[in-house]
Amino acid sequence: MEKDLIKILKKFQRDEITEYYTYIMLSKIGGENNKDTLIRLAEAEYSHYEFFKQYTRCEIKPNFFRAKKNYFMAKYFGLTFGLKAMEIGEQKAQSNYKDIIKNLPEVQKILEDEENHEIEVVGLLKEERLIYVSSIILGLNDALIELTGALAGYTFALDNSKVIAMVGLITGIAASLSMGASEYLSSKSEKNSDKNHKRAAIYTGLTYMITVSFLVAPFLLGLTPHIALFLTLITAVFIIFVFNYYVAVATGASFKKRFFEMTFLSLGISTLSFIVGIAIKNILKVDS
Incomplete structure (x- = not known):
């Protein structure tokens, strides 16, 4: 596999593990009604991380600064606000996924998850x-x-x-x-x-x-x-x-x-x- 493509996949892999840790942290402040939903989101992100790991063949550390920033944003401005702000960032990643589908068709499944699954699950959240x-x-x-x-x-x-x-x-x-x-x-x-x-x-x-x-x-x-x-x-x-x-x-x-x-x-x-x-x-x- 080309080095440039591996570099891109590592970036995606880091994004996914960062979001996994973010959702795990948010599940501790999101209340009982939202805890299961947030854990489901975390599990989905971790499965994406494992998918990219098949090709990069290495462990990637999360961006803890970004994870904590998302956590504090949700804690002080509301869970839904924090998650929606994360979604905006993920939309940029989705456009990058489309660029590599021609080289790695399996990424289409990840793209579908990002576009559909998370939006549906986030819609289940209830915030006073x-x-x-x-x-x-x-x-x-x-x-x-x-x-x-x-x-x-x-x-x-x-x-x-x-x-x-x-x-x-x-x-x-x-x-x-x-x-x-x-x-x-x-x-x-x-x-x-x-x-x-x-x-x-x-x-x-x-x-x-x-x-x-x-x-x-x-x-x-x-x-x-x-x-x-x-x-x-x-x-x-x-x-x-x-x-x-x-x-x-x-x-x-x-x-x-x-x-x-x-x-x-x-x-x-x-x-x-x-x-x-x-x-x-x-x-x-x-x-x-």
């Missing part, structure tokens, strides 16, 4: 945070759109950072409680839903409150209202980016479409609120 992702999105969307708009309006109407922060927090706390109650009633009316009504309300209200805290924070730093507002808008765009990246990876949703849609709405409402704040201040002839 993804069950309630719609509740999280509700809290996040409303907080970003309502609070960025409200803070923009307050900036021009009040022109005092501490007062704006105080009013923003009062508005945010009241709105988070209201959103939590609304989500409780909404999820309770849903039929055939896996959601726990109280948890759905908590996810919505808590997400709203956390988002409010980040958005109001710049006004508590002793900055001028306009600079604080600028930082708030940057924070809002950053939150939108991070959250939509998470959702895109974990659920397969379109990142670009959701990111630009949420950013446009949030900044658009803020711009309108700028204008409303100035107009109300001038109409009521309120001095700063």
Whole structure:
């Protein structure tokens, strides 16, 4: 067998044993419901490793750095997110498999496993945070759109950072409680839903409150209202980016479409609120 082909097969072999160790580690944090599924994934990867070993005729050590990186990603960002992120990397490997099928037709079986088996098995995983992702999105969307708009309006109407922060927090706390109650009633009316009504309300209200805290924070730093507002808008765009990246990876949703849609709405409402704040201040002839 050609040396170049052996080199490629060794790389594939290392990828497979790395993923084997990754799934074994994940099976220890994935919960009882997911443990068997993750072990099945590990066994599939190990069988792929053994397949390539027939041709390379050597043992290959795993990439422990990558395995631990995947492990910590799943531990801190969620099991499904970690696995989906791994899938993205594996898609590149699949294209490489196709390149060597003409030299080694048996690789077709490995390719079929990578394309079909793992996707099906990963789809069996159940993770609480993804069950309630719609509740999280509700809290996040409303907080970003309502609070960025409200803070923009307050900036021009009040022109005092501490007062704006105080009013923003009062508005945010009241709105988070209201959103939590609304989500409780909404999820309770849903039929055939896996959601726990109280948890759905908590996810919505808590997400709203956390988002409010980040958005109001710049006004508590002793900055001028306009600079604080600028930082708030940057924070809002950053939150939108991070959250939509998470959702895109974990659920397969379109990142670009959701990111630009949420950013446009949030900044658009803020711009309108700028204008409303100035107009109300001038109409009521309120001095700063």
